Amino acid sequence: MNAKEIIARRVAVEMQDGDVVNLGIGLPTMVANYLPEGINVVLQSENGFVGLSSVGEVPDNNLVNAGGQHCGINPGGAVFDSAMSFCLIRGGHVDVTVLGGLQVDQYGNLANWMVPGKMVPGMGGAMDLVSGAKKVIVAMEHSAKDGSSKILKECTLPLTGKGKVNLLVTELGVFRVIPEGLLLEEIAPGVEVETVAARTEAALIISPNLKVMQNLASQI
Amino acid sequence: MNAKEIIARRVAVEMQDGDVVNLGIGLPTMVANYLPEGINVVLQSENGFVGLSSVGEVPDNNLVNAGGQHCGINPGGAVFDSAMSFCLIRGGHVDVTVLGGLQVDQYGNLANWMVPGKMVPGMGGAMDLVSGAKKVIVAMEHSAKDGSSKILKECTLPLTGKGKVNLLVTELGVFRVIPEGLLLEEIAPGVEVETVAARTEAALIISPNLKVMQNLASQI
Amino acid sequence: MNKHVTIEEVGQSFKDGMTVMVGGFLGVGTPEVLVQAILDREIKDLTLIVTDTGFIDKGVGPLIVKRLVKHVIASHIGTNVETGKQMIQEQLSVELVPQGTLAERIRCGGSGLGGVLTSTGIGTIVEANKEKIWVDGVEYLIEKALRADLALLKAKKADKAGNLVYDKSARNFNPVMALAADLVIVQVDEIVEIGEIDPDEVMTPGVLVDQIICIGGAR
């Protein structure tokens, strides 16, 4: 199981039956593949509908997800305009949003939309999602490609949202943002706490009830 | 021809073909009956549609005008919610609004929604209409029931809108609000300027091109 | 996730002192069965957010007549003589809000917006106690968001997921109120299976709706 799959599997456990969920492009999208049995969620697509599903046999050019890829819409779905889409997002009608990250810090800050001088794709709907969703989960690999930590004392990149992250899931563990900092609640099977700490720039608080990451054991 | 009919007939002349028009309850509603030939307007109903028409043979309890009376909707009409209805009204998408008045003053102020201690029905949509319509016409009888002038130097009742009235039509004449005050542009047939002035508290500017009120001659 | 419930189940969430938004315009689009449920249970000390207070025997009017309401936020109260009477007797407080401003304030409350800037009401008593701001040479009032504990709405049709379709001018305030309350209960004339309403025809997405009662079933 690769890092992305570990992360997606674990994030899937956070969903409750009936939740309205917005999944970001890339890794977060994978979460839909690992929903526990009996857990059905309504996927919200920020370009204007709920009931997002996988593409049918005949792609429809007027039906795409927020990444511009062909998709489907479930029976019981509903289409609306972009203004309404963000009324839902900002207004707390989305129960969970799962976003990728470039950096997360111990204050629950998230940076995921630009690298000055290098990459300025724009924030799209990400700032509204972190601002308005009831629960903000960041799903990202623990370290950058150069091996540096993406979990910092303080983000250095321009923020997407300030103090809005509730939960961070990486392939090494599950971190809850609490007023005191980042609480390590779960750890990947076979990984030592020291390893996680060494690969994390932010200070970690180790939960007295530290557990093995959920939804993985049966698959490994 | 009674005062109300004189007023409604004259206001009707202000409409241009294709205008989107909102008519207030009461006298303003009568304007629709006197539209010149070839002038078709789209009536907006602030409770949520355009294409307001008279009620059909079978009244529909889910189709009423802003006064709560059964009405119809023309082919080519469109229904929307109250938020959208006022987006249209405030956003300048209504070309003309015709409202009744309790008082109008020489600054273009209008009072038509309450009499302290006596009558507080509420402003409904009137404040939005005077604030947002491209052209605001007040259609009202010249004097109150006790004979006092309703056209004042300065309104004494709580305002509906400040400096928003463009044109005032009474059974005695047509008054345009200009920066200098109220310009008497047209006068009812057989009425003397002195009579209008005597029955008007506000100072009047008499147009050098003073005309007889339009759309009446042929009917008298 | 069948949101179809009985009128008895609905009543269990009513509480004295709650703030209630009720859809409708002069009674058209008002969920009369849900209003009756409040009357039957004599839920009192209500704050009511409505475009108008209806008539003494129509719309939300009977709630006023039965003196279950302590505060009203509305754009128009003139068609219900009881509202004005209780207001003058100081048994009921009334905040009058321009109708377009009311719609925006409710929409804001349901959309994570703190308020809007509108020029409606500038130079009138609607300004009282409100902040004003100039933007690009125009003066605006800052009008703040409104929310409620409960919204009682009416639609023509719902599917079991709560997707709503309204009928003509009975739509009015119902869609914005669906955004702005903790609990959203809708009275419908007809309930259909999931999949029977085309996603493009939905006027209020079911994710905003908590409970549906169907008149056919409830009466």
Place this chain on the structure above:
Amino acid sequence: MNKHVTIEEVGQSFKDGMTVMVGGFLGVGTPEVLVQAILDREIKDLTLIVTDTGFIDKGVGPLIVKRLVKHVIASHIGTNVETGKQMIQEQLSVELVPQGTLAERIRCGGSGLGGVLTSTGIGTIVEANKEKIWVDGVEYLIEKALRADLALLKAKKADKAGNLVYDKSARNFNPVMALAADLVIVQVDEIVEIGEIDPDEVMTPGVLVDQIICIGGAR
């Protein structure tokens, strides 16, 4: 009042330096024939208000590639490499706006609202040069209204009065943009007679639409 016109008539209202809103999301719901009309006429120095700048060969992207645009207001430019390139070369200025804020700013511009209060962007560089305000214990940015000279939109169907019906996720920004421009031109796949669209099914009322071109007829 038949608003059905030809693509040639439409082009006459295009002017260098104008501000243009174009509907669509990554090219879906973008009126490609109207975009092509701007390209054909080489209308330049445009300010473009869009949710994204599409791809180099899709959506509004070709307008950027052909260097007809001097300023972009958008939420996302990452899928069109030309936008970023011209921005870094300082040949194009870009204002990035959170997508929900962009929708609200456009809606305000078309609705007589000066702006909205949103917490989106608080604590980020989106705050720069903006007023902030506290309402009931929450901090908000004041985000101002946006308008355009011209809106180019796409719908599935129109009647001759301009009433529009959109198709699935091709709806996106088209309805709010219909409110917010001095001239609103819509490209549709199908045009029908007045009366063929039920008033309850209209998604954008025809009173907002000035001109319609029909692909069947225009090509």
